[in-house]
Amino acid sequence: MLHELRCEACRAGAAGALTNQQLQELLFELDGWRIVTRESVPQLEKTFQFSNFKKAWSFSERVANLADQQNHHPSILAEWGKVTVTWWTHSLHGLHKNDFICAAKCDQLYHVGD
Known part of the structure; x- marks a missing residue:
């Protein structure tokens, strides 16, 4: 399962x-994630729903901690009642298995909750 894997080092080229x-x-293998393309770069994205801003913010912090642990950092947009997380591998200008691993880990964080 993807959420059990760890990101591997990935460098330009x-x-x-x-x-x-x-x-x-x-x-x-993922639930509700989609591939979007921005400026010719494919990215993996999902919006998570919450009942208020504090819960959304708390989830954002958990994703930030996950990102530091994996040394792989997404775009995180926290709004009232929702958080949009976008993963892509900057050095490759596209998607790597690491992005899918981290997406699966985000789903685990969401299901564990507060």
């Missing part, structure tokens, strides 16, 4: 960008 088939296979 390194192999690791996923093929379309690999992207679809990994996306199938």
